[in-house]
Amino acid sequence: MSSTTRPPLLSNALTRLAQAVGVACSVALVGCQSTALVPEEAPTPVPKLAKRSKPKPVFLDAQAQQPARDIWERLRQGFQLQDDLDVNPRVEQQRLWFVGNPAFLTSAADRGSLYMHYIVERLEERNMPLELALLPAIESAYNPMALSRAQAVGLWQFIPSTGRYFNLRQTNLYDGRRDVTASTTAALDYLSKLHDMFGGDWLLALAAYNAGEGTVSRAIERNERLGLPIDYWNLSLPQETMDYVPKLLALSEVVSSPRAYGIDLEPIANQPYFKVVEVDQRLDLSRLAAMANIDEDELYQLNPAFKQRETLDRPQHLLVPTAKAQLVTAGLSDPQQLIALRPSRPAVERVATVTPASPSTYKVRRGDNLASIAKANKVSVRDLQRWNKLTGKHLQVGQALVMNDTSPSSRKVAANKQRATQYRVREGDSLYQVAKRFNVQAQHLKRWNPQVAKALKPGQMLTVYLDR
Secondary structure, three states: OHHHHHHHHHHHHHHHHHHHHHHHHHHHHHHHHHHHHHHHHOOOHHHHHHHHHOOHHHHHHHHHOOOOOEHHHHHHHOOOOOOOOOOOHHHHHHHHHHHHOHHHHHHHHHHHOOOHHHHHHHHHHOOOOHHHHHHHHHHHOOOOOOEOOOOOEOOOOEOHHHHHHOOOOEEOOEEOOOOHHHHHHHHHHHHHHHHHHOOOOHHHHHHHHHHOHHHHHHHHHHHHHHOOOOOHHHOOOOHHHHHHHHHHHHHHHHHHOOHHHOOOOOOOEOOOOEEEEEOOOOOEHHHHHHHHOOOHHHHHHHOOOEOOOEOOOOOOEEEEEHHHHHHHHHHHOOHHHHHHHOOOOOOOOOEOOOOOOOEEEEEOOOOOOHHHHHHHOOOOHHHHHHHHOOOOOOOOOOOEEEEEOOOHHHHHHHHHOEEEEEEEOOOOOOHHHHHHHOOOOHHHHHHHOOOOOOOOOOOOEEEEEEEO
């Protein structure tokens, strides 16, 4: 009997054991499933966190509301042309040049420190990209005395006709293209006009500022006929213009991250460097500088439009360092002081003209060329070509060349018609830069300062003769 009942008991026991094991396994599997779901569900809030931490623009806007520590930081906060800029070989090429020539940026920034705050404020008033505050670095290296081959003058490099179009008066005593405030207003007016003309495209506006709106318009029309893109990067323009916009974009990239490119930008205070002082009388800038204990060259760099270093007619104000504005205002309110500040000689204002010196002639001999003739007579090849209306360098034996008289007696007479001024060499200055600053020829600067080597040293004093 026992042999017959045992198998069922064993079978039932085995069945119950199997069920128990099954239940235990199910519980274990459920536990395994619940723990396996944790890493799959945990990432769910991560995208939400990323979205909450992503508001970078909001952070930047909040930061922009705080006063910038210096003018460089203020510039970066107002850059607008970098947003859609991808890696571009033309920009890269120009950036490599700036990185390889840090002295250029250092000297330009030193000169620009007088004007940058003013330019930035005017741009912000018009909601224009603050990259445009770097445009004078490209145009003139922030040198208000800069003069180009095309006779463009000033921080913003206006040619005579464009200057007159934007009401920049030009006479023998005053040149509005050099005027810091007037030329800045004119430049921003011109850029705004071009921006509207080219459908709100700043790159096309900048190209037109360099090459002229007609040149850019014709390039756009050419591409339209050919079914090609009409953005700046696809236009066929003069080489200078092809490089012009990339230079500004490259410079703004360097300013955005100077340390990344090994550039050390000296801080420029985020506050006005100068104040406007009203002047209704003719004054001698040299005497005013002495009265207010202002460096004469600094005062002239703020007021370079007065070609004879005297105020006359317009504008009826002066730019003076902020720290000296109160002292200057007090001095100008003193009648006795005003008398002492007046120039001693009369002035006659007339539209600027160039009066050539009495010419002499040179007969071309066999073996002569323009370079050898220019060197022998201590003049430049360019002057020889201009005086004789030569388009090339070809000469004929027996040809008579007109040239200025360079005899010692004539130089002495010319010197008597000029007045000497002293200039203290600054860090980064060269003979070429100083010559451009005073609108004189570098070879004349060398002749006036024979003791000075080609490489200038900060602190050296140079003698410069300016026309009376």
